[in-house]
Amino acid sequence: MNGVFDLAGTDGIGPVVVPEDEPVFRAEWEKAVFPMFAMCFRAGFFGVDQFRHGIELIDPAVYLKSPYYEHWVHTVEHFGEKLGKLDMAELDRRTAHYLADLEASLPEHQDDPELLAFIEAVVPSGATAKRESDKAARFKAGDIVRVDRSAPKGHTRRARYVRGAVGEVVLAHGTYIYPDTAGNGLGEHPEHLYTVRFTSEELWGAEHAEPNGSVCFDVWDPYIELVTPASATTEGAVA
Amino acid sequence: MSARIRTQEEIAARVKALESMLIEQGVMTTQAIDRMVEIYEHEVGPQLGAKVVAKAWSDPEFKARLVEDASEACKELGISGLQGEDMVVVENTDDVHNIIVCTLCSCYPWPVLGLPPNWYKDPQYRAAITREPRKVLSGAFDFTVAESVEVRVWDSSSEMRYWVLPQRPAGTDGWSEEQLAGLVTRDSMIGVGPVAQVAS
Numbered sequence: 001m002n003g004v005f006d007l008a009g010t011d012g013i014g015p016v017v018v019p020e021d022e023p024v025f026r027a028e029w030e031k032a033v034f035p036m037f038a039m040c041f042r043a044g045f046f047g048v049d050q051f052r053h054g055i056e057l058i059d060p061a062v063y064l065k066s067p068y069y070e071h072w073v074h075t076v077e078h079f080g081e082k083l084g085k086l087d088m089a090e091l092d093r094r095t096a097h098y099l100a101d102l103e104a105s106l107p108e109h110q111d112d113p114e115l116l117a118f119i120e121a122v123v124p125s126g127a128t129a130k131r132e133s134d135k136a137a138r139f140k141a142g143d144i145v146r147v148d149r150s151a152p153k154g155h156t157r158r159a160r161y162v163r164g165a166v167g168e169v170v171l172a173h174g175t176y177i178y179p180d181t182a183g184n185g186l187g188e189h190p191e192h193l194y195t196v197r198f199t200s201e202e203l204w205g206a207e208h209a210e211p212n213g214s215v216c217f218d219v220w221d222p223y224i225e226l227v228t229p230a231s232a233t234t235e236g237a238v239a
Numbered sequence: 240m241s242a243r244i245r246t247q248e249e250i251a252a253r254v255k256a257l258e259s260m261l262i263e264q265g266v267m268t269t270q271a272i273d274r275m276v277e278i279y280e281h282e283v284g285p286q287l288g289a290k291v292v293a294k295a296w297s298d299p300e301f302k303a304r305l306v307e308d309a310s311e312a313c314k315e316l317g318i319s320g321l322q323g324e325d326m327v328v329v330e331n332t333d334d335v336h337n338i339i340v341c342t343l344c345s346c347y348p349w350p351v352l353g354l355p356p357n358w359y360k361d362p363q364y365r366a367a368i369t370r371e372p373r374k375v376l377s378g379a380f381d382f383t384v385a386e387s388v389e390v391r392v393w394d395s396s397s398e399m400r401y402w403v404l405p406q407r408p409a410g411t412d413g414w415s416e417e418q419l420a421g422l423v424t425r426d427s428m429i430g431v432g433p434v435a436q437v438a439s
Contacts, residue, residue, distance in 0.1 A: 004362075005343060005344065006342070006343055007342050007343075007362050007365040007366040008342035008365065008366065008369045008370070008394065009366065009369060009370045010362070010366035011366070011370075013362055013363055013366055014363055015363060015378060015379065016358055016361070016363045016364045016367060016368075016375055016378070016379035017358060017361070017363065017379070018356075018358045018379050018380065019357075019358075022356065022357060023280075024279060024280050024353070024354055025276065025280070026357070027247060027251065028251070029247075029250055029251040029254040029255070031272065031276045032254050032255070032258045032272060033254055034275065034276065034279070034354075035267065035271065035272045035275040035276065036257075036258075036261070036267070038275065038321070039261070039266050039267045039271065040261070040266060042266075043261075043264070043266040048398075052343075052344050055344065059242045061242040061244075062242055062243075062244060064362055065244045066244060066245065066250075067250070068345065068357060068360045068361075070245070070250050073250070073253060073254060073257060076257065077257065080257075085264070086257075086260060087260075090260065091253075091256050091257060091260060092256075094255075094256035094259055094260065095249075095252050095253045095256040096252075097256070098251075098252040098253075098255040098256050098259075099248065099249065099252035102248065102251055102252060102255070104255075106255065106258060106259050106262060106269065107259050107262050107263050109262050109263070109268060109269075110268075111268055111270045112265065112268045112270075112271065115265075115267075115268055115271045116268075116270060116271050116274060118271075119271050119274055119275050119278075120274070122320075122321060123275070123278055123283070123320050123321055124319055124320040124350075125319070125320060126319065126320045126321045126322065126323065126324040126350075127321070127324065128324035128325060128398070129324070129325070129397075129398040130324070130325060130398075157343060157396045157397065159342060159343055159394070159396060161342075161369065171327070173325070173397075173399060176325075176397060176398060177398070179397075193397050193399070195399070197391070203369070203370075204370055210370075210371055210372065210373050210374070210390070211386055212386055212387070212388070212389050212390065213372060213373070213389065213390045213391070213392070214389060214390075214391050214392070215369050215391075215392045215393075215394055216391060216392070216393045216394065216401075217394045217396050218394075218395070218396045218397035218399055219396075220397075
């Protein structure tokens with residue numbers, strides 16, 4: 001979907017502000033939100049692509065102005081409600097309860113050794129998005145390609161600033177979960193993944209681009225079409 | 240959806256309400272929350288990436304393996320995990336300076352750098368770094384890259400996790416890996432800052 005989360009090249013939103021130093025978590029509530037991704041993933045709320053799409057659906061004004069980890073709250077709520085795992089009226093009732101007394105206790109509960117073991121295991125192992133596939137790669141390093149202009153309404157990683165742009169394939173990574181299906185609840189359908197390098201002039205125009213710059217952007221096979229194959233560009237260079 | 244921006248208190252209450260429901264469902268426990276927070280506050284952070292960089296500066300064969308497959312090479316040092324399952328190290332040279340960003344969300348190589356700083360996740364950095372990287376570097380980070388050097392920005396739009404191998408500074412011949420690691424800053428591995436200066 002086209003949305004404000006797709007930020008590359010957005011002007012007029014102010015300077016980058018870098019504090020001298022800041023803690024990993026700026027507030028206690030951030031510490032409770034951060035683990036929700038891994039634990040709700042384990043509980044079947046979402047995959048990582050769906051998680052991102054839940055964030056993309058946030059009201060754009062809120063998206064731009066709210067603290068980062070609040071975005072995670074929105075996506076947990078989105079999928080909790082959608083899957084019937086969260087009663088939103090009950091969530092509102094409890095929110096009022098805690099707003100009246102932020103120190104009010106959490107429900108008493110037992111430790112869960114299996115959950116703790118999951119955290120101890122998943123942090124160092126992760127969960128790769130690489131998938132085996134017998135699909136042939138349509139492109140290779142050196143190919144000159146164009147990103148197509150498709151503007152799908154659901155989740156996609158087709159950032160607007162690379163749509164229609166021409167660049168060179170610089171890396172071919174193998175086959176990975178396809179976000180355009182996985183992020184929309186339509187399955188993994190692995191596709192070949194490539195890194196394409198675009199010059200700054202190609203992305204922003206010669207008049208507006210900084211000198212001697214480029215952007216490398218990852219695309220899945222269906223995002224791109226061939227402009228000039230690698231061998232032809234080599235021959236062209238020789239001729 | 241309401242477009243009203245919540246206060247810190249309102250967010251804290253909302254989070255505690257959500258947390259209470261997830262606890263009752265057995266999705267979360269406070270013990271597991273505390274453990275995960277402890278890991279990313281105290282165990283996984285840029286000191287791990289610094290160790291990898293120092294080894295790459297000291298051991299050409301390791302560096303070759305790191306550039307070939309960063310995730311596999313990092314495993315040799317016991318470094319791996321969430322948001323770094325498929326890492327790619329991009330090497331700075333005399334001709335190319337690399338910077339990482341995620342313009343669509345906030346992707347970042349957790350196993351070597353820890354959780355991202357807030358400015359990395361903020362709209363302003365994500366908006367500007369692909370369009371005006373030199374201006375962002377000089378304005379926000381007081382860091383200049385010569386015009387003769389290409390500035391190459393890696394937008395982490397897939398699950399590949401890019402991070403920067405900075406150049407080894409002059410004046411460090413004979414230094415131990417531990418000494419070298421002390422020079423490697425988080426920002427130098429993002430590409431927005433230099434490694435620490437060597438006192439001459």
